[in-house]
Amino acid sequence: MPLWTIHHTPGIFTDEEKHDLAARITDHYEKVGLPRFYVVVLFDETKPTDFYVGGEPTPVGVRIVIDHIARHLPDKAARQRSTQWINGILQPHLSRHDGLHWEFHVDETSEDLWMINGLVPPPGRSEAEKAWARANAATAY
Amino acid sequence: MPLWTIHHTPGIFTDEEKHDLAARITDHYEKVGLPRFYVVVLFDETKPTDFYVGGEPTPVGVRIVIDHIARHLPDKAARQRSTQWINGILQPHLSRHDGLHWEFHVDETSEDLWMINGLVPPPGRSEAEKAWARANAATAY
Amino acid sequence: MPLWTIHHTPGIFTDEEKHDLAARITDHYEKVGLPRFYVVVLFDETKPTDFYVGGEPTPVGVRIVIDHIARHLPDKAARQRSTQWINGILQPHLSRHDGLHWEFHVDETSEDLWMINGLVPPPGRSEAEKAWARANAATAY
Numbered sequence: 136m137p138l139w140t141i142h143h144t145p146g147i148f149t150d151e152e153k154h155d156l157a158a159r160i161t162d163h164y165e166k167v168g169l170p171r172f173y174v175v176v177l178f179d180e181t182k183p184t185d186f187y188v189g190g191e192p193t194p195v196g197v198r199i200v201i202d203h204i205a206r207h208l209p210d211k212a213a214r215q216r217s218t219q220w221i222n223g224i225l226q227p228h229l230s231r232h233d234g235l236h237w238e239f240h241v242d243e244t245s246e247d248l249w250m251i252n253g254l255v256p257p258p259g260r261s262e263a264e265k266a267w268a269r270a271n272a273a274t275a276y
Numbered sequence: 277m278p279l280w281t282i283h284h285t286p287g288i289f290t291d292e293e294k295h296d297l298a299a300r301i302t303d304h305y306e307k308v309g310l311p312r313f314y315v316v317v318l319f320d321e322t323k324p325t326d327f328y329v330g331g332e333p334t335p336v337g338v339r340i341v342i343d344h345i346a347r348h349l350p351d352k353a354a355r356q357r358s359t360q361w362i363n364g365i366l367q368p369h370l371s372r373h374d375g376l377h378w379e380f381h382v383d384e385t386s387e388d389l390w391m392i393n394g395l396v397p398p399p400g401r402s403e404a405e406k407a408w409a410r411a412n413a414a415t416a417y
Numbered sequence: 418m419p420l421w422t423i424h425h426t427p428g429i430f431t432d433e434e435k436h437d438l439a440a441r442i443t444d445h446y447e448k449v450g451l452p453r454f455y456v457v458v459l460f461d462e463t464k465p466t467d468f469y470v471g472g473e474p475t476p477v478g479v480r481i482v483i484d485h486i487a488r489h490l491p492d493k494a495a496r497q498r499s500t501q502w503i504n505g506i507l508q509p510h511l512s513r514h515d516g517l518h519w520e521f522h523v524d525e526t527s528e529d530l531w532m533i534n535g536l537v538p539p540p541g542r543s544e545a546e547k548a549w550a551r552a553n554a555a556t557a558y
Contacts, residue, residue, distance in 0.1 A: 136381075138339060138341070138381070142459055150325045153325065153326070153328070154325075154328070154331075154332075154333060157328035157331050157332075157333075158328075158331035158332075159331075160331070161328075161330055161331030162331070170330075171330035171331060172329055172330040172377060173330075174328075174329070174330060174331065175327075175328065175329055175337070175339050175377075175379065176327075176328040176331075177283055177322055177326060177327055177328075177339065178322075178325075178326040178327075179322075179326070180326075181459055181460075181461075184432045184435065184436075184460075185435070185459060185460040185461070185462075186457075186459055186460075187435070187436070187439035187440075187443075187456075187457065187458040187459075188454055188456070188457055189443055189452075189453035189454040189455075189456060189553060190436075190439050190440035190441075190442070190443035190444070190453060190456065190458075191436075191439075191440075192436060192439075196457070198420060198457050198459065200420070200484070201530075202341070202381065202383070204381050208530075211529055214527060214529035214530050215529060215537075217530065218529065218530055218531070218532055218537065221532070222532050222535055225535075226535055230535065235534075236454060236457075236533075236534065237533070237534055237535075238457065238531075238532065238533045238534070239531070239532060240418075240420070240484065240486050240526055240530055240531040241526070241527070241530035241531070242383065242484070242524065242526045242530075243526075243527070243530075244381055244382065244383045244384075245355060245382070245384070247352055247355035247356060247359065248342075248349075248355050248358065248359055248381055248382035248383075248384075249359070249379075249380070249381040249382070250359055250362070250363050250379065250380060251377070251378070251379045252376075252377065252378055252379070253363055253366075253367055253371065253378075255356075255359065271330060277522075279480060279482070279522070291466045294466065294467070294469070295466075295469070295472075295473075295474060298469035298472050298473075298474075299469075299472035299473075300472075301472070302469075302471055302472035303472070311471075312471035312472060313470055313471040313518060314471075315469075315470070315471060315472065316468075316469065316470055316478070316480050316518075316520065317468075317469040317472075318424055318463055318467060318468055318469075318480065319463075319466075319467040319468075320463075320467070321467075343482070343522065343524070345522050383524065385522055385523065385524045385525075386496060386523070386525070388493055388496035388497060388500065389483075389490075389496050389499065389500055389522055389523035389524075389525075390500070390520075390521070390522040390523070391500055391503070391504050391520065391521060392518075392519070392520040393517075393518065393519055393520070394504055394507075394508055394512065394519075396497075396500065412471060
């Protein structure tokens with residue numbers, strides 16, 4: 136469900152750091168009740184001549200697009216809390232790069248327009264969703 | 277108009293299978309009245325160390341993001357039907373891969389914020405749109 | 418804030434043309450008051466066998482996805498004006514390619530779900546935003 140697409144210039148992440156960041160992102164969603172396999176993180180290395188910030192090619196840039204589907208935030212306060220925890224996950228991974236431009240935004244889309252492995256995921260916080268979380272797999276319900 | 281972005285790990289599709297899937301997707305939209313050239317399908321091969329499901333690099337994964345612009349779905353029942361036909365197109369192409377995680381979601385955006393070849397596309401179901409569909413090309417109208 | 422993702426087949430843009438297009442896009446947003454560094458433009462070269470228009474691989478295609486966050490358009494007339502200026506920027510860069518399919522659409526997402534360099538950007542048109550624009554950098558405010 137949550138899909139994180141992380142566009143980055145070369146040299147920002149080692150493979151180990153990518154794995155670690157993806158795991159930490161997933162840990163968070165698991166804590167709020169989502170099955171771990173709902174969380175997909177894609178890294179997209181983009182060279183400076185394909186990555187412009189302020190109209191100039193950037194040697195160090197990270198631009199993250201997050202799609203949220205299964206859980207929508209009801210109000211501004213909830214959106215601000217969500218933004219802060221995303222920041223809290225990213226900060227330790229990114230703040231040590233000098234001169235880095237890093238930025239993220241979240242889009243929210245309809246849970247009715249979403250399927251995994253040919254199945255409509257169970258309603259949020261339902262017993263079926265909890266069973267998917269325990270099994271960490273999509274099963275008929 | 278419909279834009280399908282298909283992120284996939286290596287070895288999921290041959291070039292012939294990509295062509296065939298893109299053609300089947302386009303066939304469907306044509307049946308509901310859209311010009312064939314409205315349909316754009318992009319494949320994005322992503323290696324396992326850039327493709328994480330549940331926090332782990334995945335050897336076999338497909339994550340599809342679909343943008344719908346010219347036609348919005350009026351209610352939950354219509355969204356569910358739409359989700360089912362998308363699943364019906366994908367299932368034969370994907371269900372034969374063992375252990376594959378495959379998932380899609382659809383976003384709906386404003387038809388006012390969209391142009392093709394420098395032209396504002398004609399209103400949905402208008403005579404001008406039908407002419408574009410017959411010509412399979414964008415022409416001044 | 419505005420994120421332009423430009424998917425294109427090989428040979429459409431030289432590095433110099435990419436730089437020039439990114440700078441012109443950024444100029445426009447600066448004119449309407451945004452800090453230049455808000456504007457990120459990503460180019461994504463995609464080979465014809467990964468880029469299908471109307472179900473066929475295309476030798477010359479450009480598909481642009483634009484995300485707008487900090488400024489939303491209040492009505493249809495404003496959306497149409499926005500669409501026209503985007504077209505005005507792209508036309509000189511793209512209309513000289515014979516047989517090119519080029520298309521763009523814009524998505525609008527919540528400004529509450531957005532951060533740059535660990536900071537919540539200041540409200541649109543605020544004094545703090547003007548200071549960010551003058552400094553062309555994100556600073557605590």
